[in-house]
Amino acid sequence: KQEVTQIPAALSVPEGENLVLNCSFTDSAIYNLQWFRQDPGKGLTSLLLIQSSQREQTSGRLNASLDKSSGRSTLYIAASQPGDSATYLCAVRAQGGSEKLVFGKGTKLTVNP
Amino acid sequence: AAGVIQSPRHLIKEKRETATLKCYPIPRHDTVYWYQQGPGQDPQFLISFYEKMQSDKGSIPDRFSAQQFSDYHSELNMSSLELGDSALYFCASSLNPFGRVADTQYFGPGTRLTVL
Numbered sequence: 595k596q597e598v599t600q601i602p603a604a605l606s607v608p609e610g611e612n613l614v615l616n617c618s619f620t621d622s623a624i625y626n627l628q629w630f631r632q633d634p635g636k637g638l639t640s641l642l643l644i645q646s647s648q649r650e651q652t653s654g655r656l657n658a659s660l661d662k663s664s665g666r667s668t669l670y671i672a673a674s675q676p677g678d679s680a681t682y683l684c685a686v687r688a689q690g691g692s693e694k695l696v697f698g699k700g701t702k703l704t705v706n707p
Numbered sequence: 708a709a710g711v712i713q714s715p716r717h718l719i720k721e722k723r724e725t726a727t728l729k730c731y732p733i734p735r736h737d738t739v740y741w742y743q744q745g746p747g748q749d750p751q752f753l754i755s756f757y758e759k760m761q762s763d764k765g766s767i768p769d770r771f772s773a774q775q776f777s778d779y780h781s782e783l784n785m786s787s788l789e790l791g792d793s794a795l796y797f798c799a800s801s802l803n804p805f806g807r808v809a810d811t812q813y814f815g816p817g818t819r820l821t822v823l
Contacts, residue, residue, distance in 0.1 A: 640812075643811055
């Protein structure tokens with residue numbers, strides 16, 4: 595059974611700092627990995643999707659990497675801003691036709707002005 | 708661009724009542740997924756439909772049922788509601804051309820269900 599773990603559970607940083615969020619998964623047979631952002635009580639916004647054959651994806655100040663063999667992904671946020679404060683969720687989709695996403699419990703990020 | 712629409716956005720029900728949640732996928736998307744996110748929890752997959760047929764099933768209680776209609780919208784029916792059913796229910800949609808696995812699931816804003 596695929597399990598996704600995110601460390602740390604919460605992170606508080608001053609504005610302008612670069613930071614890394616970690617995601618690990620137990621079964622390396624994944625189809626892709628996706629990072630989401632969730633604001634309190636709100637929906638899920640897709641940030642980056644990495645296919646199993648890819649090593650990284652970039653969008654603006656965000657960079658996500660994937661090391662499938664070791665079951666790890668990182669989300670790098672450069673020059674953090676207070677508006678980045680949210681919960682960041684990592685989700686993996688398994689190979690073999692299952693369509694469900696398996697989520698981690700998220701990292702709650704607070705960027706202080 | 709059009710997004711996934713869910714209705715209602717908020718719903719309050721009493722124990723043992725029934726509830727129906729609706730999901731309207733992005734136009735031309737043929738697959739819908741339902742997820743349940745309890746307070747402080749990660750989203751859990753419930754069920755999915757492709758071309759109006761159930762395509763995958765997760766931890767959906769027997770009290771819940773769902774279907775996808777000819778216009779591709781989906782409804783999640785929940786009966787004999789329990790306090791533990793209080794959660795945020797997300798619908799997501801994707802396009803699976805020729806039955807191939809799609810890359811991205813696009814999520815709706817969710818329906819917040821409160822059972823009193």
